[in-house]
Amino acid sequence: MLLDQLARPLRSLRLSVTDRCNLRCAYCMPEPDYVWLPRAELCDFGELAELAALFAGLGVDRIRLTGGEPLLRRDVPALVALLAARLVAERRGAAPLPGERAGRPELALTTNGILLAEQARALRAAGLDRLTVSLDTLRPERFAALTRRDAHRAVLGGIEAARAAGFGAPGDEALKLDMVVMRGVNDDEVVPMLDFARELRAELRFIEYMDVGGATRWRGDAVVSRAELLVAVGRRLGVPEPLAGRGSAPAERFRLPSGQVFGIVASTTTPFCLACDRARLTADGMLFLCLYASRGVDLKTPLRRGVPRAELAALLATTWGARAARGAEERLAESERAPLVPASQLRKNPHLEMHKRGG
Ligand code: SAM
Numbered sequence: 001m002l003l004d005q006l007a008r009p010l011r012s013l014r015l016s017v018t019d020r021c022n023l024r025c026a027y028c029m030p031e032p033d034y035v036w037l038p039r040a041e042l043c044d045f046g047e048l049a050e051l052a053a054l055f056a057g058l059g060v061d062r063i064r065l066t067g068g069e070p071l072l073r074r075d076v077p078a079l080v081a082l083l084a085a086r087l088v089a090e091r092r093g094a095a096p097l098p099g100e101r102a103g104r105p106e107l108a109l110t111t112n113g114i115l116l117a118e119q120a121r122a123l124r125a126a127g128l129d130r131l132t133v134s135l136d137t138l139r140p141e142r143f144a145a146l147t148r149r150d151a152h153r154a155v156l157g158g159i160e161a162a163r164a165a166g167f168g169a170p171g172d173e174a175l176k177l178d179m180v181v182m183r184g185v186n187d188d189e190v191v192p193m194l195d196f197a198r199e200l201r202a203e204l205r206f207i208e209y210m211d212v213g214g215a216t217r218w219r220g221d222a223v224v225s226r227a228e229l230l231v232a233v234g235r236r237l238g239v240p241e242p243l244a245g246r247g248s249a250p251a252e253r254f255r256l257p258s259g260q261v262f263g264i265v266a267s268t269t270t271p272f273c274l275a276c277d278r279a280r281l282t283a284d285g286m287l288f289l290c291l292y293a294s295r296g297v298d299l300k301t302p303l304r305r306g307v308p309r310a311e312l313a314a315l316l317a318t319t320w321g322a323r324a325a326r327g328a329e330e331r332l333a334e335s336e337r338a339p340l341v342p343a344s345q346l347r348k349n350p351h352l353e354m355h356k357r358g359g
């Protein structure tokens with residue numbers, strides 16, 4: 001097993017397939033315009049599959065496709081099918097890893113849901129194991145104000161299609177909803193969202209508003225903390241009981257007296273850096289070791305130049321071995337907390353954006 005400087009294994013990969021997005025969520029892309037990665041620089045499907053296989057060969061057993069909005073990339077189901085086949089071939093004959101499914105790393109995807117209605121069935125058929133849909137509000141007019149696009153109905157249709165395609169079948173955890181909670185924006189919907197998720201048999205996760213690159217309007221007083229969320233939920237629905245066995249998962253999970261389970265990702269007020277086993281790859285093949293990291297390592301250029309596989313694996317192993325990142329914990333220790341990167345700097349170095357690194 002590959003360990004970093006803090007003895008954290010490399011187990012999970014967030015693979016961004018595009019930096020483009022069809023929404024402009026206030027906490028992620030609040031600026032009027034953005035600098036996109038040149039199309040010629042994006043890894044093609046074959047390159048993404050080779051890079052994913054490189055990670056799987058070094059112990060990664062969970063891969064999540066993300067973006068930008070991943071479903072904006074043309075024919076993502078074909079990418080899922082290619083990944084599934086390539087990863088099975090990569091892992092054939094190796095000792096199984098805990099998170100693997102069907103002889104390969106688990107394949108998941110995080111989406112804003114707008115294009116899901118037309119793709120859910122094909123994604124499931126291609127081998128996608130899990131799906132997370134980001135949904136911050138049940139109110140169409142609030143959705144439009146928060147995302148700058150009137151697409152609430154499309155997202156709800158996408159969630160319905162996902163369920164019909166088999167994500168979130170009874171007893172299965174394959175469908176999740178992620179809600180970034182912001183004070184004065186949607187914090188009055190914490191309980192209605194739990195009701196919505198229960199009816200859908202999806203697991204809701206509350207995400208604390210983070211001061212990552214891209215969040216150029218971030219303010220500490222807009223963060224609704226884990227502690228506040230637990231009080232708000234407990235007051236209406238009874239005391240949530242913490243569930244054991246979180247492992248390296250970013251979400252702490254809780255069970256309500258009704259039996260409903262939900263999660264909280266408290267990266268802002270209660271970071272979990274010491275358990276973080278996650279690498280991030282941008283759509284142009286840059287490896288980042290932390291959401292807050294300012295520099296990445298280019299894996300696509302050596303891959304395109306035909307550098308032998310063993311050398312690429314050694315580069316990845318050395319990079320992970322030198323990792324000491326504790327970005328969220330370091331941010332917590334800062335006395336004056338403001339947006340991580342000013343908008344002007346993000347334009348000069350767009351790789352710092354959240355929508356480049358996949359959240
Ligand atoms: N476009 C897809 C989506 O929205 O699900 C995938 C990419 S998005 C960057 C991944 C996740 O990051 C989303 O759940 C989004 O809510 C979250 N996110 C973006 N900016 C955030 C911020 N400032 N704080 C907390 N979560 C954030």
Ligand code: SF4
Pocket residue numbers: 021022023024025028029067068069112134355
């Ligand atoms: Fe787009 Fe997702 Fe960022 Fe919203 S959170 S702007 S949907 S990448």
